[in-house]
Amino acid sequence: MYVIIGATGVVGREVVEQLDSAGAKVTAVTRDPAAAHLAPGTLVVQGDPAAPVIPAEAWNGVEAVLLSSRGAIASASEILSAAAEHGARRVVVVSAATVEHPVGEPRFIAGFRALEAAAEASGLAWTMLRCADFDANALAWAPQLRGGDVVRGAYGAAATSPIHECDIAAVAVRALTESEHEGQRYLLTGPESLTQCDKVRMLGAATGRDLSFLELPPAQVRAAMLAQGLPEEVPARLLGSLADYARVPGPTTDTVAELLGRSALDFAAWATAHAAAFTH
Known part of the structure; x- marks a missing residue:
């Protein structure tokens, strides 16, 4: 049985789906089970990894655990200690x-x-998935594009190789279920380097619209995000990394293809699959 911490996040949800499709037993830990809407065969347990408040029954029969939640950073040692005690x-x-x-x-x-x-000190065999930014981060633009054809933001030239959540999940499933990945640190990226402007153009192609990126000063973008009620961490995390990626593009690797035996999914494929999220 596999315990997924962060089961309703972008990656965790896809890991649950892929494990369930493979016939594996999965326990999903989430703060709000009623809103989880996960695969029918999934055991959904209420728990808060940030506290941590994870019921003992979540660990019954555990073989491996996925930590896919930034909220678990402070409590990771305690979570993994419980997992080890229950046989993970x-x-x-x-x-x-x-x-x-x-x-x-x-x-x-x-x-x-x-x-x-915390994973290295847990006594468990570990695998680190060091991921580039997610394709799904583009969903932050959805409110703007549902109301118009312009994305307003900072650092349009910032370039990364964003990765599809299905690829992260596919690698995670292998690492959870196969011993050959133990002790590995995988740098996972998408197949090509894209600027923010490139991604907006691809979203335009996916939605059949002429979309554009309007460059704004970072301070203006930060103020707008805070005015929306977002915590300070969100613009700080976003704008800090974009400023650096505007100077030096993020890395691009072939690790996904090497591990999965197929090409990594590209951003264009992600945009096509999620086009409805950006429509008027």
């Missing part, structure tokens, strides 16, 4: 490429390093 053999951590290729504010990098350190 391995942990897979959804971490960030910034651990290996630092950008943005050091405090955010330190959080992912602490998460990895």
